[in-house]
Amino acid sequence: MSREYTLKDNTPAFDLRIDYAGELNPQQYAAASAPDGPSLVLAGAGSGKTRTLTYRVAWLLEHGVAPERILLLTFTNKSAREMMDRVANLLGGEMSTLWGGTFHSVGNRILRRHADRLGYRQDFTIVDREDARDLLEACIVDAKVDTEAVRFPKAEAMLDMHSFALNTGRTLRSVLESDHDQFVPLAGEIERVLGHYAERKRAAGTMDFDDLLVLWLRLLQRHADVREFYQRRFRYVLVDEYQDTNHLQATLIDLLVAEHRNLMAVGDDSQSIYSWRGADFANIIGFPKRYPGAQVHRVETNYRSTPEILALANAAIAPNTRQYPKELRAVRKSGPRPGLVVLPEARDQAAFVAQRVLELRDEDVPLDEICVLYRSHFHALELQLELTRRNIPFAITSGIRFFEQAHIKDVAAHLKLVANPVDELAFKRLARMLPGVGGKGAEKLWHAFRADLDPRVATLPVPPPANDVADNDGGAPDPAPTPDPDAPHPADFLAVALAAAGRAVPKKAAVAWAQFNATMAQAAAPRLRSRPGDLIRHVLEAGYKEYLEATYEKARNRLEDIEQLAQYADQFSSTADFLSQLALQTNLEAESAGAARDDEPRLRLSSVHQAKGLEFRVVFVIMLCEGLFPSARSTDALETLEEERRLFYVAVTRAKDELYLCHPLLRFAQGVESMQQRSRFLQELPQELMEEWKVHVPWSGMGSNFGRSSPPSRHGDFAPDDPF
Numbered sequence: 147m148s149r150e151y152t153l154k155d156n157t158p159a160f161d162l163r164i165d166y167a168g169e170l171n172p173q174q175y176a177a178a179s180a181p182d183g184p185s186l187v188l189a190g191a192g193s194g195k196t197r198t199l200t201y202r203v204a205w206l207l208e209h210g211v212a213p214e215r216i217l218l219l220t221f222t223n224k225s226a227r228e229m230m231d232r233v234a235n236l237l238g239g240e241m242s243t244l245w246g247g248t249f250h251s252v253g254n255r256i257l258r259r260h261a262d263r264l265g266y267r268q269d270f271t272i273v274d275r276e277d278a279r280d281l282l283e284a285c286i287v288d289a290k291v292d293t294e295a296v297r298f299p300k301a302e303a304m305l306d307m308h309s310f311a312l313n314t315g316r317t318l319r320s321v322l323e324s325d326h327d328q329f330v331p332l333a334g335e336i337e338r339v340l341g342h343y344a345e346r347k348r349a350a351g352t353m354d355f356d357d358l359l360v361l362w363l364r365l366l367q368r369h370a371d372v373r374e375f376y377q378r379r380f381r382y383v384l385v386d387e388y389q390d391t392n393h394l395q396a397t398l399i400d401l402l403v404a405e406h407r408n409l410m411a412v413g414d415d416s417q418s419i420y421s422w423r424g425a426d427f428a429n430i431i432g433f434p435k436r437y438p439g440a441q442v443h444r445v446e447t448n449y450r451s452t453p454e455i456l457a458l459a460n461a462a463i464a465p466n467t468r469q470y471p472k473e474l475r476a477v478r479k480s481g482p483r484p485g486l487v488v489l490p491e492a493r494d495q496a497a498f499v500a501q502r503v504l505e506l507r508d509e510d511v512p513l514d515e516i517c518v519l520y521r522s523h524f525h526a527l528e529l530q531l532e533l534t535r536r537n538i539p540f541a542i543t544s545g546i547r548f549f550e551q552a553h554i555k556d557v558a559a560h561l562k563l564v565a566n567p568v569d570e571l572a573f574k575r576l577a578r579m580l581p582g583v584g585g586k587g588a589e590k591l592w593h594a595f596r597a598d599l600d601p602r603v604a605t606l607p608v609p610p611p612a613n614d615v616a617d618n619d620g621g622a623p624d625p626a627p628t629p630d631p632d633a634p635h636p637a638d639f640l641a642v643a644l645a646a647a648g649r650a651v652p653k654k655a656a657v658a659w660a661q662f663n664a665t666m667a668q669a670a671a672p673r674l675r676s677r678p679g680d681l682i683r684h685v686l687e688a689g690y691k692e693y694l695e696a697t698y699e700k701a702r703n704r705l706e707d708i709e710q711l712a713q714y715a716d717q718f719s720s721t722a723d724f725l726s727q728l729a730l731q732t733n734l735e736a737e738s739a740g741a742a743r744d745d746e747p748r749l750r751l752s753s754v755h756q757a758k759g760l761e762f763r764v765v766f767v768i769m770l771c772e773g774l775f776p777s778a779r780s781t782d783a784l785e786t787l788e789e790e791r792r793l794f795y796v797a798v799t800r801a802k803d804e805l806y807l808c809h810p811l812l813r814f815a816q817g818v819e820s821m822q823q824r825s826r827f828l829q830e831l832p833q834e835l836m837e838e839w840k841v842h843v844p845w846s847g848m849g850s851n852f853g854r855s856s857p858p859s860r861h862g863d864f865a866p867d868d869p870f
Contacts, residue, residue, distance in 0.1 A: 184409045186433045257365065273354050391426065417795070446473055456799075463791065500533055791827060
């Protein structure tokens with residue numbers, strides 16, 4: 147007969163003697179000192195979330211919890227390092243036994259100890275995205291998928307679909323039905339290939355990044371002794387940015403705390419903006435139901451922004467129906483009301499931002515403390531040109547430069563070939579998009595096409611741009627010569643040459659070539675070839691959408707990029723004009739990345755998504771027009787519209803001292819000016835919360851009705867002789 151005997155935890159308590167009540171505000175103190183059990187800490191923007199979490203760890207340690215009994219989960223390595231450093235500094239000692247890191251890093255650490263339970267060696271290797279793509283490509287070949295008969299998804303796109311399904315807890319078929327319906331008939335084949343992919347990874351002793359979470363979850367679900375070990379080991383689990391968790395991560399957390407329920411989830415439902423990445427808003431909004439008896443702490447004291455900015459932020463998020471009611475309160479002194487800046491058109495918006503930025507710099511606000519936020523990269527194109535004209539250094543917060551992305555260059559190649567059929571690079575890029583056509587095949591096709599192209603094309607002038615987009619001196623551009631209406635257009639010869647070149651197309655690409663030929667023949671017709679926006683939409687609808695979804699990861703985001711590109715192209719009256727501007731923008735992006743010295747402050751341009759977690763003394767939010775912000779795609783359903791409103795809330799809460807909300811009244815679409823409705827997010831705001839800037843624009847065709855009566859000197863009119 148055996149006897150049960152338990153050793154008492156003899157870990158000495160930390161004697162920190164921290165004055166929690168004195169060093170934290172009452173709401174932070176309540177969260178940091180919360181009793182055991184599940185807690186949701188709703189930490190509003192700028193409310194000292196990291197400080198609250200740091201002191202929570204200190205509180206646990208001071209009350210006898212050993213460091214190794216605490217697990218701290220974050221979303222980025224930077225956040226993890228910052229959190230661990232703060233804890234170490236506060237405690238004045240080494241915290242190496244406290245577990246902290248991203249979900250993936252903690253998953254890797256646990257799997258290293260127990261990989262053999264899942265049939266892996268403990269020295270498994272982790273493949274990056276590129277290696278995973280190469281392995282999956284090999285699996286497609288091994289599975290003998292007839293990619294000639296059907297448009298089968300490329301490896302990169304398939305990885306994206308698979309990852310989204312895994313992280314959201316959905317079946318692959320469900321993801322295909324909702325986001326990639328053209329691949330539904332191929333669901334069985336795709337699943338078969340992914341099965342080969344999993345087998346090849348296991349055989350090679352490798353895991354990809356999704357495996358670090360999927361296999362961690364499998365380990366806990368299938369092996370009770372391992373699950374119980376980590377439930378005992380991590381008696382307290384703290385999760386940062388809980389609103390960004392997906393289904394897979396939330397399930398992992400559920401299992402880790404199932405026995406003791408000592409979970410502190412810190413986040414802000416009002417900043418949940420990543421559903422397109424798989425984040426599940428239901429995790430945070432349904433936390434009290436998920437963990438019955440949970441305490442909900444609101445941390446609403448904001449240390450970042452002025453009362454005027456916070457009053458607007460509170461009003462901005464108020465219309466959302468699915469949220470935890472809360473009100474940010476300021477500790478800072480009063481400042482100027484946020485400015486509502488109504489301007490005649492987008493170029494005037496760019497001029498206003500540039501001029502005001504220079505004034506702010508003269509007022510000793512460093513350029514790197516000023517940020518321009520937008521919903522989509524295209525909203526800032528006119529601004530980039532204006533900043534360059536005025537020699538204002540700027541940095542674009544993004545990864546690869548926008549116009550160098552493959553999908554943008556694909557679409558541009560279609561337009562380039564229509565505008566100039568002898569563009570060899572554009573032709574070869576399009577040829578390589580055909581199944582079974584590589585570099586040598588594209589070269590062979592080019593020579594066949596060039597031989598069949600009417601020789602007159604080489605002597606015909608390419609239609610000049612309608613406007614001199616490179617004009618920098620503010621004067622009128624030189625008038626373009628009037629084209630002969632009876633002269634043939636280079637595109638008139640495109641379809642005939644493409645059809646004739648079909649004899650050089652390999653059999654496996656014959657069907658795709660016929661579709662490409664038909665697409666380009668329609669694109670070359672007079673009705674389309676001079677309307678770049680419609681031309682882009684035609685390319686998308688005629689087959690490029692399917693190609694994009696079969697070829698690239700994050701297809702939905704790329705599709706939105708192209709739709710925005712079409713909207714931007716609508717303001718140009720010729721395809722040549724648009725392509726000229728595209729080339730200039732590509733050059734501007736390259737210059738902005740390399741021209742300024744590393745130590746030179748630069749104005750920040752950023753999408754709102756990429757600016758989350760950052761703060762600036764002055765923020766401009768531009769293009770606040772209905773259909774742009776909120777985006778047209780988001781207004782069909784309440785769920786997506788409310789996420790878009792949360793995105794607007796994130797934008798305005800980046801500002802510390804000054805906030806400008808900009809709305810141009812006119813945009814050019816297909817060569818015609820169209821009135822822009824003010825964003826509903828502006829219409830929802832009480833007017834008394836904003837100061838309306840009626841900007842005087844001397845060059846505007848809309849007259850000087852935008853002149854603000856007795857404008858203060860710091861606001862200023864646009865100087866008529868300012869370079870534009």
